[in-house]
Amino acid sequence: MELSVQLAPKHKSGLLLANPVMTAAGTFGYGTEYSHMFDIQRLGAIVCKGTTLEPKEGNPQPRLAETASGLLNSIGLQNIGVKALIKEKAPLWTSWRVPVIVNIAGETVDDYAQLANELDGVAGISGIEVNISCPNVKAGGAEFGTNPESAARVTTAVKSATSLPILVKLTPNTSDIVKIATAVAEAGADAISLINTLKGMVIDINERRPLLGSKTGGLSGPAIKPIALAMVYEVAGAIELPTIGCGGITTASDAIEFIMAGASAIQVGTASFTNPHAPLDILEGIERFMEKEGIKDIAEIIGVARR
Numbered sequence: 001m002e003l004s005v006q007l008a009p010k011h012k013s014g015l016l017l018a019n020p021v022m023t024a025a026g027t028f029g030y031g032t033e034y035s036h037m038f039d040i041q042r043l044g045a046i047v048c049k050g051t052t053l054e055p056k057e058g059n060p061q062p063r064l065a066e067t068a069s070g071l072l073n074s075i076g077l078q079n080i081g082v083k084a085l086i087k088e089k090a091p092l093w094t095s096w097r098v099p100v101i102v103n104i105a106g107e108t109v110d111d112y113a114q115l116a117n118e119l120d121g122v123a124g125i126s127g128i129e130v131n132i133s134c135p136n137v138k139a140g141g142a143e144f145g146t147n148p149e150s151a152a153r154v155t156t157a158v159k160s161a162t163s164l165p166i167l168v169k170l171t172p173n174t175s176d177i178v179k180i181a182t183a184v185a186e187a188g189a190d191a192i193s194l195i196n197t198l199k200g201m202v203i204d205i206n207e208r209r210p211l212l213g214s215k216t217g218g219l220s221g222p223a224i225k226p227i228a229l230a231m232v233y234e235v236a237g238a239i240e241l242p243t244i245g246c247g248g249i250t251t252a253s254d255a256i257e258f259i260m261a262g263a264s265a266i267q268v269g270t271a272s273f274t275n276p277h278a279p280l281d282i283l284e285g286i287e288r289f290m291e292k293e294g295i296k297d298i299a300e301i302i303g304v305a306r307r
């Protein structure tokens with residue numbers, strides 16, 4: 001059974017995954033946190049926590065709220081910063097079979113370029129995912145992802161600052177995600193991942209004010225799956241690049257829906273909080289489905305629902 005997928009066909013060294021199951025940024029730490037729970041080397045790729053130039057404390061508490069079939073978070077990119085990532089985390093990844101992709105976020109175009117430049121050539125890092133879609137930071141983040149010109153500017157800057165393959169991660173908090181995807185593709189991205197969280201709010205009626213410390217947060221989990229799926233379907237139909245589907249994927253059948261919509265790979269996010277084995281369970285479920293349906297190569301079903 002052939003499960004491997006190429007996420008950067010236009011890149012000189014490519015980004016070949018042994019299978020299409022990835023973890024989503026910010027929900028799987030640096031991979032190390034989960035390595036004692038299951039064999040994470042079996043996954044297609046690990047996307048690590050969002051990383052900024054300087055370490056970040058994140059937003060005021062509370063930063064998490066459960067909602068109907070979803071999770072609202074306003075972590076605000078709490079992380080150790082790129083220098084500590086390179087010094088403390090990357091060396092651990094060098095012996096891993098599973099490729100590690102570093103998710104980056106900046107407040108300016110220059111921040112993104114500097115991050116990409118620092119990560120260039122670091123052993124243990126196989127690619128960069130550019131987060132132009134975080135709804136939980138005051139400056140930068142999603143601002144870049146809601147405008148085709150600025151999304152393209154960030155993409156071009158990152159592309160020229162690194163020789164690593166780059167994935168650009170889009171926000172659903174925009175009126176025309178296809179326009180953004182097209183601009184990013186034309187600017188030289190190797191692949192596009194979507195979606196990040198949707199902006200949301202919970203109000204504490206006893207306190208009579210928003211529950212989260214930063215008032216609004218990003219909604220993730222099963223509640224957003226149909227939205228993410230429709231966006232993946234649209235974007236995959238509009239661009240030639242591989243797309244990576246993300247948003248509410250909890251079971252293998254969820255993952256297969258995204259693949260049939262056109263995603264070459266998928267990312268598992270919030271599901272890992274309730275079931276830390278979710279990414280592996282999903283991979284094994286995809287394998288069982290392929291066996292049952294007589295599918296020899298995953299490529300046979302990528303985008304099949306579009307034909």
Ligand SMILES: Cc1cc2nc3c(=O)[nH]c(=O)nc-3n(C[C@H](O)[C@H](O)[C@H](O)COP(=O)(O)O)c2cc1C
Nearest residue numbers: 024025026050073131195196220221247248269270
């Ligand atoms: C607690 C939490 C932290 C996240 N941190 C990041 C991040 O640092 N960078 C990023 O691009 N996306 C981040 N995300 C978004 C996820 O990677 C994913 O795009 C989103 O949650 C939708 O997928 P899901 O419904 O499977 O969780 C975060 C999500 C959650 C729930």
